Amino acid sequence: MAAEDERGARLTVGAPDLLTLHESIAGMFATQGDWQRAYQHLRSALDIARAGSLRDTLTSSYNRRYLDQRLPSLPSGRGLALALIDLDRFKHVNDTYGHLLGDRVLCRVADLLQEDLPADGFCARYGGEEFxxxxxxxxxxxxxxxxxxxxVRVARHPWSELQPGLRVTISVGLAYASADTEAAxxxxxxxxxxxxxxxxxxxxxxAYHDRETARVITHSE
Known part of the structure; x- marks a missing residue:
């Protein structure tokens, strides 16, 4: 558990620290008149800043901006599924246990959502408690x-280890389209x-469409 929290901390604070480091080194080389090396570090700082602008600051998953940029550029000729996910009764989690624990739940859910994705697949935070x-x-x-x-992975996660009595589930709307048949x-x-x-x-x-009818997979817990 501690290792997972530490990994999340590295993801959220590592990039800004590295950005500051590159900026400081660039300034040092600039004062020495070494403009080429100063430029190299400024380029590195710019790359880090650009990458950071596409990440959600809380969960370190991709953000809405990245989603909007990637959807039109996905390779054609293949099917595409989009799963919109919402944490069930998340307001109750915040109201009962506080927003700090709610933030930890969001981070943990983001990690669980990113497991076992296909090649070129990704997770993006859509807003609030939606991914x-x-x-x-x-x-x-x-x-x-x-x-x-x-x-199932989210429902069976040992949430009580994070907070006794805590239970977290998600609801999913899954839309599938064969290649080039529907705008993303x-x-x-x-x-x-x-x-x-x-x-x-x-x-x-x-919930997903089966031909013209919406069918729902019921949970097994």
């Missing part, structure tokens, strides 16, 4: 299996509608 999994290269059945395995933003809107279907069905579920 998006971008899953290219899977067929519809594979996307459903992955989404439900993710839901419209597909994301479908995932949002399916997420509400999962919530209405009782939460801790994955």
């Amino acid at each position: 998006v999994l971008v899953l290219p290269g899977l067929d519809a059945a594979g996307a459903i299996r992955l989404a439900d395995a993710t839901r 933003q419209r597909q994301l809107l479908r995932a949002d509608n399916l997420l509400y279907a999962a919530k209405r069905a009782g939460r801790n579920r994955v």
Whole structure:
């Protein structure tokens, strides 16, 4: 547990520290008149700053800006699944245990969501307690299996080790499209509608379209 928290700390503070280091070294070389080495460190600082602008500052997952940039540039010729994920009753977690613990829950969930993603797949924090999994290269059945395995992974995580009595689950709206058949933003809107279907069905579920009908995977816990 401590190792996981330490890893999260390295992700969130490591890049800004490195940015400051490169800026300081660039300033030192500039005062010495070594403009080439100063320029090299300024370029490194710029690269770090650019990468940091695409990461969520709390969870270190990608952010909405990265999602908006990547969706149009995903390779064509393959299927694409988008899973919109919401933490169930997260306001209750904040109200009961406090926002500091709520932040730790968000970080832990982000880590769990990023396990076992396909090649070129990624997780982005969409806003608040919502995340998006971008899953290219899977067929519809594979996307459903992955989404439900993710839901189960979160539900079965030992949350009581973080706080006695704590339980966390997620609801998932999964929208799948074969290659080049639907704009990604419209597909994301479908995932949002399916997420509400999962919530209405009782939460801790994955909702997806089967032909013309929305079907819901019920949880097994």
